[in-house]
Amino acid sequence: MPGHRFYAPLENFTAESVCLPDDEAHHARQVLRVQVGETVSVFDGCGRVFQATVAEVSKRRVRLTLGPALPVTGESPLALTLGVALLKSDKFEWVIQKAVELGVTCIIPLTTRHVEPSVLRGASERLERWRRIGREATKQCGRSHLTAIASPHGLADVLTMPGVKFFFTERQGVDWSMAVNRVGPCPAAVVALVGPEGGWSESEQALAEAHNAVCLKLGPRILRAETAAILAVGLLQSAFGDFVVNHHDT
Structure with a gap:
């Protein structure tokens, strides 16, 4: 090779x-x-x-x-978009790197109610740096397609995108197994939505519900935003993508 x-x-x-x-x-x-x-x-x-x-x-x-x-390698059959609220630079860059390694198709930085103002300032100017980090992660992990990294968007814009929306929240939400059963057969496209360190606002939660997003919790503990983003991607790849889980193994 x-x-x-x-x-x-x-x-x-x-x-x-x-x-x-x-x-x-x-x-x-x-x-x-x-x-x-x-x-x-x-x-x-x-x-x-x-x-x-x-x-x-x-x-x-x-x-x-x-x-x-050469053979194309490293690509998931699932079109997986990660909409994640803007975080402090080092944390957001870490999320980009790991999301690319986990096979995410597109990353959309979200401007949400509780994103810190200091994080919002200059976000668009960091776009080229984010894309460079994505390219390096693609080289490292052996993928063949670059992960698209969009300019910052509001939650309402992302909720109108095609695909099943999974809205990860600390408030009202079903557990993971119930969420998967509700969706049914493997969807062609999935959008994971993860909020900021301060969580979603009540109006953002209501907006997600109004768009028929699947609202769910990530277990009994409070997770950091960057942890929640990567856990969400891993769960979705296990349920609908290329992380094969054999439930018959003992």
């Missing part, structure tokens, strides 16, 4: 070769110190993965010659 793994956007590809984007080229040249003739792999974030050979390493660029297509 090829050694180092790189990402390049679709527009950098030709029929026979690809030039790595600046950050990837710098990493390949200065950190990994790749050599001409070395075998690597490269993916375009849209589902294509290739074996490749390093053809050029210079100050201007790192160019790879494309080889055979």
Whole structure:
């Protein structure tokens, strides 16, 4: 199998070769110190993965010659969107990294009633950094598709998206097994909604109920928002995605 793994956007590809984007080229040249003739792999974030050979390493660029297509790996059959309230920078970046590793299709930062004002300020300016963290996590975990990371949205916008909505709350809600039974056969798309450190407001809870979201609790303990987000994703992948759980094992 090829050694180092790189990402390049679709527009950098030709029929026979690809030039790595600046950050990837710098990493390949200065950190990994790749050599001409070395075998690597490269993916375009849209589902294509290739074996490749390093053809050029210079100050201007790192160019790879494309080889055979490789199998697409690491993608869940479940279209899973995580709508998570904005958190302090380090916590939100951790959620992005782990959600990508767990196979989330799309991450939507939520601007909710109890998000701290200091967290809201400058959120849109951090979008490129969040996407870079997502790309690095995709490379690390072996996925073939980049997780889309949207600009911040309000809860009402996300509640109108296609898919079954799971609204994780500390207030009124059913337990996990009841929630899964209520949904029935595996849905094609699921949206997980997780609130901020201060929890959902009463109006946000009512809004979710009005949109027929499945309101549920995550056990008997109070969880940090970042813990709740990752637990929610893991549960949904176990119930409807590619985390296979054999309930007949003893």
